[in-house]
Amino acid sequence: SDMQAEAQDAARRLSHGNWDAILIADTGSNATTLAAYLAVENVWARAITSEPRSDRKYVVYLGNSFWHDPQFLNEGPDYLSGAVFPTWLGVVESSPSAARFSDAFERVFDRRPGLAGSFAFDALATLQYLMLDSGIRTRSGIRDALSELDGLEGVTGQVSFGADGTSQQTPMLMTISDGGFAPFPQQ
Structure with missing residues (x-):
């Protein structure tokens, strides 16, 4: 499909960079597809708390609140383990x-x-x-x-609200860990 071809091309181009993090501003399902193609190009998700293998290139994947959907966690291997994303529903x-x-x-x-x-x-x-x-x-x-x-x-x-009526809420940061969602550890 066009989406898969685009993801494959993007993964090929991204694999040549020296990135610390990659922002995937898309749905969790599409992020999983891109992360799978990046793994083929030897770019892997780096969980903040784990020791990396020396033969791989690691990045931290950053996502958006659309990732807080348990359905996409079942769509393949744990290519997004360690990814960080904001959510309003972590609470x-x-x-x-x-x-x-x-x-x-x-x-x-x-x-x-x-x-x-x-x-x-x-x-x-x-x-x-x-x-x-x-x-x-x-x-x-x-x-x-x-x-x-x-x-x-x-x-x-x-x-809470500011004097101008604007919401002052701050989203919670989540990570993908052990095939599920967990609050991102505060440093």
């Missing part, structure tokens, strides 16, 4: 309240929550906190309270 796997949300969502919809469902839940939970728990009843009161909100725990992480 779902580490926070008890987020795990409860994820389990309840799956019972109702027969699938794990995605970004839209998770952010919608956080938005409604934030409004519930402001309106029901804090008693705020006006739009201007909600606006003012949002700008002062600092670190309300949500399923996508800490919920």
